[in-house]
Amino acid sequence: MKRIVPVIVLVTFVMITLACRNDAGDKLAKQDHKEQIAEADSSITEKTVEQDGIKSELDILIEKGNTAFEERNFDEAITFYTKALSLNPDYADLHYSLGLSHGHKGQLDEAISAFKKAMSIDPNHIMSHNNLGLAYERKVMLDQADSEYRQAIRINPDYAQAHYNLGR
Numbered sequence: 001m002k003r004i005v006p007v008i009v010l011v012t013f014v015m016i017t018l019a020c021r022n023d024a025g026d027k028l029a030k031q032d033h034k035e036q037i038a039e040a041d042s043s044i045t046e047k048t049v050e051q052d053g054i055k056s057e058l059d060i061l062i063e064k065g066n067t068a069f070e071e072r073n074f075d076e077a078i079t080f081y082t083k084a085l086s087l088n089p090d091y092a093d094l095h096y097s098l099g100l101s102h103g104h105k106g107q108l109d110e111a112i113s114a115f116k117k118a119m120s121i122d123p124n125h126i127m128s129h130n131n132l133g134l135a136y137e138r139k140v141m142l143d144q145a146d147s148e149y150r151q152a153i154r155i156n157p158d159y160a161q162a163h164y165n166l167g168r
Contacts, residue, residue: 058087062094069101077101092122099128103135111135126155130162137165 055063065080081098085091099114115132118125133148145165152162 058084061087062097065097065101069097072104074101074105078105090121092118092125092128095121096125096128096131099131099135103131108135108139112139124155126152126159126162129155130159130165133162133165 061080061084065077065084068074068076068080078098078101081094081101085094085098088094095114095118099111099118102108102114103111112132112135115128115135118128119132122128129148129152133145133152136142136145136148149162149166152159153166156162
C-alpha cells in the first residue's frame, strides 16, 4: 500500500543559488533568498513513497542530482536528472533543474530546450520563463528574453526577479 506525501523539490536550489550568486557570469541564479524559499514552497509536488519509508528510485536520483548541483558538479547533476526524467518525463521541475545545470555549464541551447520542455508540461512554470529569458539574454536574443520576462510577469505580477531582469 502506498501513501502520498508532499515532497519539496526545489528547496535544495535555495542554497545552491545563494552559493552561485557571486559568480560574475552566472545570471541563472540571482533570485533573493526569501523569494526562492517562497517559490520552492509553492513547488511542492506530491509523489508516491512506499509506506515503509523506502525512497523510490526517482527520489534517489533527484536527491543525487540535487547534491551534485549543490557541489557544482553539473555534469553529474545532468546525468542524474536525465536518468530521473527517463522514469518520469512529465516532471516540469526536473526539466527546470536540468536546464539550470546546463545553464551553469554554459550549454545555453540545452538549457533553453529544458526550460521549454518544463513550460510545455506546465505553461505557468514561472522560474522556467524567467531563466529562459536569462538564457536568451546570454545568447543576445533580447526580444525573446524580453518576451519571457513579460510572460513571467503576466503569470505573477509580483515576481520581482522578472521585473528586475526586464528593467536591466
